[in-house]
Amino acid sequence: MNNRDYLVIATAAEDRIRAYAAVTRDIAEEGRKAHDLSPIATAALGRLMTAGTMMGSMLKGDNDLLTMQIRGDGPMKGLTVTADSFGHVKGFVTVPDVMLPPSPAGKLDVGGAIGRGTLSVIRDLGLKEPYVGQVALQTGEIAEDLTYYYAYSEQTPSSIALGVLMEKNNTVRQSGGFMLQLMPGIEEEMIIKLEEKLGSLKSVTKMLEEGMTPEDMLNLSLSSFSLRILEKREISFYCNCSRERIEKVLLSVGREELQKMIEEGEPVEVRCQFCGRAYSFSTEEMKKLYRAAS
Numbered sequence: 001m002n003n004r005d006y007l008v009i010a011t012a013a014e015d016r017i018r019a020y021a022a023v024t025r026d027i028a029e030e031g032r033k034a035h036d037l038s039p040i041a042t043a044a045l046g047r048l049m050t051a052g053t054m055m056g057s058m059l060k061g062d063n064d065l066l067t068m069q070i071r072g073d074g075p076m077k078g079l080t081v082t083a084d085s086f087g088h089v090k091g092f093v094t095v096p097d098v099m100l101p102p103s104p105a106g107k108l109d110v111g112g113a114i115g116r117g118t119l120s121v122i123r124d125l126g127l128k129e130p131y132v133g134q135v136a137l138q139t140g141e142i143a144e145d146l147t148y149y150y151a152y153s154e155q156t157p158s159s160i161a162l163g164v165l166m167e168k169n170n171t172v173r174q175s176g177g178f179m180l181q182l183m184p185g186i187e188e189e190m191i192i193k194l195e196e197k198l199g200s201l202k203s204v205t206k207m208l209e210e211g212m213t214p215e216d217m218l219n220l221s222l223s224s225f226s227l228r229i230l231e232k233r234e235i236s237f238y239c240n241c242s243r244e245r246i247e248k249v250l251l252s253v254g255r256e257e258l259q260k261m262i263e264e265g266e267p268v269e270v271r272c273q274f275c276g277r278a279y280s281f282s283t284e285e286m287k288k289l290y291r292a293a294s
Ligand SMILES: [Zn+2]
Pocket: 239, 240, 241, 272, 273, 274, 275, 276, 277
């Protein structure tokens, strides 16, 4: 498949506004296919992965990793997304086949499916301890929850819009979003002007339906703030799992557990949680692992 997803990084108002916008249709569709997701689960994961691509691009080091976890008391229970600094994003939903009636506005009820709970943002920057921030979910619609996270956990006023639109056949039609962040030193007058502008914008999915690109979305909100596009990056749904990694997981369960699996006499199938890829181990291979396990 030709990957058409990309992310744009920009600045405006002489670096006092940082801006990101992304189109993530293929990423959301890859996530849907990898986990056979229902439409609500696709929308939730697509939104969080879109945010992941933008937030991942803020990571500096090659090995830095961003993980976002949402835990809720709704029927979807939660979702997890990770992103790196190379534009790779992946994720999964706890209850992938969750279904709910549409919200009163006729939309996929992502907030209802997630319920009340928490959003955690974990940045592993290769230091002794990862940086962890956690906030209570505001609506469970994800964009609002991330906006709240940035305001309260990082003291960075932000405007975040995320959207996923499904086709009638339940594949992904549109997915994308943008994120604007205000840096210290921005004048009150400018904030008011920006808020007015943002208030007049259509939803992300409407803009994408009209054929707008990430650059168009940023132009629309920031053209009067001397917008400067800095970079355009390729982004994709990508999982770095491998047979070796899965072997390490099996080794870590210990000899006793391995012994039980061997005694069942069947090949052992292990699925990667993030991408759904299946790895099969024959009884002979399991015995080899058993001998290698301590
Ligand atoms: Zn994987």
